[in-house]
Amino acid sequence: MNRAQPKQFREQIRILERKLGLLKKNNGSCCAEVLTLAQCHALVEIGRVETISLKDLSVILAIDMSTTSRTVDGLVKKGYVQRIPSLEDRRSVNISLTESGIIIFETIESNNNAFFAGIFTNIPNDEKMNVLHALDVILAAFDQDN
Amino acid sequence: MNRAQPKQFREQIRILERKLGLLKKNNGSCCAEVLTLAQCHALVEIGRVETISLKDLSVILAIDMSTTSRTVDGLVKKGYVQRIPSLEDRRSVNISLTESGIIIFETIESNNNAFFAGIFTNIPNDEKMNVLHALDVILAAFDQDN
């Protein structure tokens, strides 16, 4: 057993985390002119599922419902999201993107895809498959830990 | 060229990012009873370099000097960090851990190492080297993008 490997692993993840944190701020792919970061995250998740309850959205975003509610408030005020009361359960609201919300969503998705495509081209061709596989292994390792 | 690969890559990073975000909150390795998250990050960086200026710390943490100054304030109030005016440059302060700060630092480091060692054991033995290599490749790809 190599005792250094887990530490190396920790260090790599740590550095990656910091790089990702920087990106979130600096690469303009979150439409910072019109959205805050939290709003960007919420909007992307709503756009992906098309319609979702506040509860489910809070689970996906891993933030409290109160925070989620206020984040959605902001998106509604800006006209990117609508709240439609559910007919099946009158406690619940169906949250979805408006037309202008969809435009923003698609902008963010394409910016983001372009950004990661750029990073990905920096990976040597004979490593690409390997990297994708390794990431799957890493994600599985995290999942396994519950 | 596989058009799906960059998107897969983006998605994997996205999921990893979210998992890491959750961890930061939920695995207790940041001494949440006594430290806020920002304080934990700062304390770890200070502990690693032993002594550092506020300026350099703000560069490492990638946050504004004003924010860094206030984060250090909190650590000083709690008795984990000391500010010692530099003798070479009287504008500058040398920031370092106190004895109780070192104890917290070592606790965090060992908690964190244990946590990542746990994740790492979930990776099949014949994949371990591969994963470490792939992470290096990924980090290099991010660096290359400036």
Added chain:
DNA sequence: AAACAATAGTTGTTACTTGCAATTAAAATG
């Protein structure tokens, strides 16, 4: 069916994090 418990959502309050601008003091530069 009435009483009780659980769930979805909102609002009040509080705390933490952060950045920008202005200020002070001390180098560094010309």
Added chain:
DNA sequence: CATTTTAATTGCAAGTAACAACTATTGTTT
């Protein structure tokens, strides 16, 4: 020696977030 740059701090404003309390439904239990 005057000017500019740098290190650090403080005032201010905004964003992010959780917890507690509350309303309105829905589900469950007796």
